[in-house]
Amino acid sequence: MAPLPAPAVPPLPALSFDRPAFVAGMRALSPTLVGLVPFALIAGVAGTGVGLTPWQTIGLSLLTFSGIAQLMVCQLLAIASPVAVILLATLVVSLRFLMYSAALAPHLGHLPLRWKLGLSYLTTDQGFAASLQHFTEGRGVGTEATGRAWYHLGGGLLQWGLWQAGVAVGALLGAQVPASWSLDFAVPLSFLAMLVPAVRNRGTLVAAVAGGVVALTAAGLPFRLGLIVASVAGIAAGALWSAREARQAHRPHPAEQTGDRP
Amino acid sequence: MTAWTPAQLWLVFAAVALIALGTRAIFIVLHGRASFPGWFRRALAFVPAAVLAAIAIPGTLTVAGQVSLALDNPRLWAGIAALLVAWRTRNVSATIAGGMVALWLIQWGMGRLA
Numbered sequence: 001m002a003p004l005p006a007p008a009v010p011p012l013p014a015l016s017f018d019r020p021a022f023v024a025g026m027r028a029l030s031p032t033l034v035g036l037v038p039f040a041l042i043a044g045v046a047g048t049g050v051g052l053t054p055w056q057t058i059g060l061s062l063l064t065f066s067g068i069a070q071l072m073v074c075q076l077l078a079i080a081s082p083v084a085v086i087l088l089a090t091l092v093v094s095l096r097f098l099m100y101s102a103a104l105a106p107h108l109g110h111l112p113l114r115w116k117l118g119l120s121y122l123t124t125d126q127g128f129a130a131s132l133q134h135f136t137e138g139r140g141v142g143t144e145a146t147g148r149a150w151y152h153l154g155g156g157l158l159q160w161g162l163w164q165a166g167v168a169v170g171a172l173l174g175a176q177v178p179a180s181w182s183l184d185f186a187v188p189l190s191f192l193a194m195l196v197p198a199v200r201n202r203g204t205l206v207a208a209v210a211g212g213v214v215a216l217t218a219a220g221l222p223f224r225l226g227l228i229v230a231s232v233a234g235i236a237a238g239a240l241w242s243a244r245e246a247r248q249a250h251r252p253h254p255a256e257q258t259g260d261r262p
Numbered sequence: 263m264t265a266w267t268p269a270q271l272w273l274v275f276a277a278v279a280l281i282a283l284g285t286r287a288i289f290i291v292l293h294g295r296a297s298f299p300g301w302f303r304r305a306l307a308f309v310p311a312a313v314l315a316a317i318a319i320p321g322t323l324t325v326a327g328q329v330s331l332a333l334d335n336p337r338l339w340a341g342i343a344a345l346l347v348a349w350r351t352r353n354v355s356a357t358i359a360g361g362m363v364a365l366w367l368i369q370w371g372m373g374r375l376a
Binding site: 035038039052056059064066069073075078079083086087091092093095096097099100101102105106108109110113116119120121123181183186188189191192193194195196197198199203204207208209211212214215219226230231233234235236237238239 | 292293309316318
């Protein structure tokens, strides 16, 4: 019998365990755990706080692995939002992931599909930042084709494990806390805490103020559409503001223009 | 809380999960075969500030399902205290702790006055 022809698959990197890269990835994200664990507890408390069972809260967390999306779903369930608004809002808070995905694609795009899906699922805000910096500026361990996969996996799995443990503890404990403690207030507080560092310059300040003011005035809109309308308004206001700022920086001030039509 | 059956709730969770995974995976999976236009990239810079404000501000001021800007809403003052902590410390845990303690103190104080 003739030997079987070699299967026609493109050459894939041998993904044998790269322990130094895996450990380096874990080490890079270990400082983030100080903030991640309390945040996970809040995400767990939030779920049972709005009436989900502990298992539903843990299930949402296992499926999604995105703190902001989990907290937002809880918040929108609490005010009885329709499905379409929940999904649209999830898309809006996940838009930043598109940026992460595009930036990581040149570094992880060569991997087999299940690796690409797994590493995408494990990508967090800090994990993205640490990996991108390491892949573009780092040297040696965890920067070549296979090492990058293990580096990203190490950091991602460390965060994932502690996140899920924190959510589970929060969900089980939250179910025991009496309503008079007002623990539901921790959810908007966590968003306030993330909002402040997101305001980095005038443009983002305009976006935040517009988003907040429109959200307050649109709170009564039907189908709980206020969040969507306010998000779009805030993004548009920020983008228009900085486009105007950029134009003014590149063009002489109107007072200095002579003989030109306005 | 929405009156959904557990099966409906799980379907919503699955759809949320698909969006959270899809946005993270799309360009990595389609490596080199897709990208987004420049205007979209520029608009993305304002997404966190706009969306977080749109969630956080009405959420902070909501009492019993209604947004309240009344000056006797304890959550208004606790929210301002939390913003100050966030601005000074840039720390999520400290902000949540500060806001919760402020809310408890204000509620306790208002209870004493009433």
